[in-house]
Amino acid sequence: MIEAQSLSRRYGDFTAVDGISFSVKEGEILGMLGPNGAGKTTTIRMITGFLPPTGGTVTVAGKDLFESPREARRQVGYLPENISLYPEMRVSEYLAYRARLEGLSRAEARQAIPSAIERCLLGDVRLQIIGTLSKGYRQRVGLATAILHNPRVLVLDEPTVGLDPKQIISIRELIRQLGREHTLLLSTHILPEVELLCDRVVIIDRGRIIAEGTPESLRESWTGNPGVRLALKGAAEGAAEALAALPGVVTVKPGAGDGAWLLECEPGSDPREAVFRTAVERGWVLLELARERGATLEDIFVRLTTHDAAAAQAAEPAASGEEVVS
Amino acid sequence: MNGVLATFRRELRAYFFSPLAYVVLFFFLVVTGFIFVYLVGQLNNPGSPGGPPLGFFFRATWLLLLLIVPVLTMRLISEELRSGSIEVLMTAPITEGQVIGGKFLAALVFYGFLWFPTFIYALNIHLYEKVDWGPVGAGYLGILLIGSFFLAIGIFASSMTRSQLLAAMITVALVFLMFLLSLWGELTNSDLLKKALEHVNIWNHIDEFASGIVDTRRLVFYLSGTLFFLFLASRALEDKKWR
Numbered sequence: 001m002i003e004a005q006s007l008s009r010r011y012g013d014f015t016a017v018d019g020i021s022f023s024v025k026e027g028e029i030l031g032m033l034g035p036n037g038a039g040k041t042t043t044i045r046m047i048t049g050f051l052p053p054t055g056g057t058v059t060v061a062g063k064d065l066f067e068s069p070r071e072a073r074r075q076v077g078y079l080p081e082n083i084s085l086y087p088e089m090r091v092s093e094y095l096a097y098r099a100r101l102e103g104l105s106r107a108e109a110r111q112a113i114p115s116a117i118e119r120c121l122l123g124d125v126r127l128q129i130i131g132t133l134s135k136g137y138r139q140r141v142g143l144a145t146a147i148l149h150n151p152r153v154l155v156l157d158e159p160t161v162g163l164d165p166k167q168i169i170s171i172r173e174l175i176r177q178l179g180r181e182h183t184l185l186l187s188t189h190i191l192p193e194v195e196l197l198c199d200r201v202v203i204i205d206r207g208r209i210i211a212e213g214t215p216e217s218l219r220e221s222w223t224g225n226p227g228v229r230l231a232l233k234g235a236a237e238g239a240a241e242a243l244a245a246l247p248g249v250v251t252v253k254p255g256a257g258d259g260a261w262l263l264e265c266e267p268g269s270d271p272r273e274a275v276f277r278t279a280v281e282r283g284w285v286l287l288e289l290a291r292e293r294g295a296t297l298e299d300i301f302v303r304l305t306t307h308d309a310a311a312a313q314a315a316e317p318a319a320s321g322e323e324v325v326s
Numbered sequence: 327m328n329g330v331l332a333t334f335r336r337e338l339r340a341y342f343f344s345p346l347a348y349v350v351l352f353f354f355l356v357v358t359g360f361i362f363v364y365l366v367g368q369l370n371n372p373g374s375p376g377g378p379p380l381g382f383f384f385r386a387t388w389l390l391l392l393l394i395v396p397v398l399t400m401r402l403i404s405e406e407l408r409s410g411s412i413e414v415l416m417t418a419p420i421t422e423g424q425v426i427g428g429k430f431l432a433a434l435v436f437y438g439f440l441w442f443p444t445f446i447y448a449l450n451i452h453l454y455e456k457v458d459w460g461p462v463g464a465g466y467l468g469i470l471l472i473g474s475f476f477l478a479i480g481i482f483a484s485s486m487t488r489s490q491l492l493a494a495m496i497t498v499a500l501v502f503l504m505f506l507l508s509l510w511g512e513l514t515n516s517d518l519l520k521k522a523l524e525h526v527n528i529w530n531h532i533d534e535f536a537s538g539i540v541d542t543r544r545l546v547f548y549l550s551g552t553l554f555f556l557f558l559a560s561r562a563l564e565d566k567k568w569r
Contacts, residue, residue, distance in 0.1 A: 048417045052567055070419040078417045084410040088343045100332035101418045
């Protein structure tokens with residue numbers, strides 16, 4: 001649905017985005033993750049057609065953004081990072097203006113506006129002046145304008161930034177609902193958001209993609225072996241040996257508390273069933289059995305985006321100072 | 327066309343919802359009213375050479391454009407650039423030219439709205455004396471043409487900067503330059519220069535219009551000047567993307 005090919009953007013001598021390629025499939029929610037200043041917003045602005053790239057191409061729903069910008073833009077609903085609306089207009093007036101701008105007919109607008117108001121829970125503030133709305137409501141008005149023309153693709157740049165926890169929850173819920181009907185590209189630096197919402201993640205740092213995959217696959221490839229945590233009632237005889245003998249188990253360590261054990265397993269293996277059968281065979285009472293979540297996405301993110309300088313230094317200790325200074 | 331219309335309607339609303347517009351309207355009507363009363367007083371003097379009062383009125387009031395136009399146009403693009411609303415505007419299926427066109431039309435309509443009440447002065451004269459409507463119409467045409475040229479200059483200035491103040495100052499500078507060229511045309515001794523400057527001498531042009539002469543050269547000058555600056559404005563807006 002979105003196809004970005006070796007997208008680059010330079011501002012003078014500074015390269016903000018350096019040859020990024022990725023694609024978003026129909027119906028997918030893609031999360032774009034990266035620290036501040038990594039080039040997320042620049043990338044998104046190129047995808048929405050606000051900034052022309054200095055290299056590479058973008059197609060949205062099969063339309064090239066620069067050969068047929070109007071058709072391509074019609075397929076995109078965009079919520080920028082700091083949504084700026086016209087403060088003197090009422091919410092419903094603003095939506096009516098946007099509907100006209102998007103080229104909706106009167107009849108289409110009569111349907112689209114109330115439906116956007118309803119979906120974004122704006123009914124209460126429909127007649128309020130935008131300048132008097134709180135940030136959370138303004139964000140929702142932004143979302144309402146983004147979905148007004150029923151685009152196939154929604155691009156949301158840090159949709160929950162600056163909101164209070166309650167508003168964040170309601171916006172996330174809204175995004176989840178929108179994700180059912182639209183292809184979604186979501187940029188954020190809030191990690192739980194990605195785990196909650198996204199089917200796939202690209203991690204961007206310094207204008208390049210440094211990792212890509214589903215949240216689970218990223219977690220698996222960047223953390224150690226998966227683990228299983230279990231607790232047995234009472235002192236089960238010979239538990240350590242029996243557990244260690246199970247297929248896929250690498251090491252067995254006592255966990256916190258009586259009868260608790262931690263198993264480290266081979267990648268891709270899941271010994272929980274074997275643990276259960278062994279417990280039944282030996283007459284142990286199994287109180288707890290769960291997969292241990294390895295590193296969180298947060299750990300991976302921090303590792304990926306901060307190791308660079310240190311790693312570069314470690315890899316090239318003899319390198320001349322100028323490279324390391326930055 | 328949708329884009330032009332949507333921008334036009336929004337921008338026109340914005341004029342009528344902003345206090346600035348009413349301040350300008352008030353100031354404009356007070357000053358034109360004062361000029362009108364003063365003119366009629368002078369013309370009623372037994373020693374005065376006499377003449378059509380509205381002719382003198384247009385000759386005197388066009389100078390107000392130097393003050394009014396920057397105020398009307400400074401906000402138009404600069405505000406969008408400063409607040410960032412340009413981002414949601416330019417990601418809609420609309421071109422820079424349509425944005426500029428819509429905003430220009432809104433400014434022009436509001437400008438017309440400013441002048442509309444001055445028609446009362448003509449009606450006022452009509453009560454006491456026969457009015458020759460031809461020159462009055464031509465005078466309004468001249469005011470409209472000069473106004474649209476200046477508004478286009480103002481929009482161009484506004485599209486270059488995110489600072490409204492700077493936009494207003496650039497507008498004043500450019501419009502004042504036109505005024506100075508007129509003055510230069512009057513004062514120069516060189517015949518050639520005089521002839522050349524004749525074509526940009528707004529002072530003379532408004533004299534012609536106010537006495538009922540509609541010269542096609544003037545029409546071409548103001549219309550092409552308007553289009554030229556609108557074109558520059560849309561290029562300036564497009565250029566913002568590349569920085």
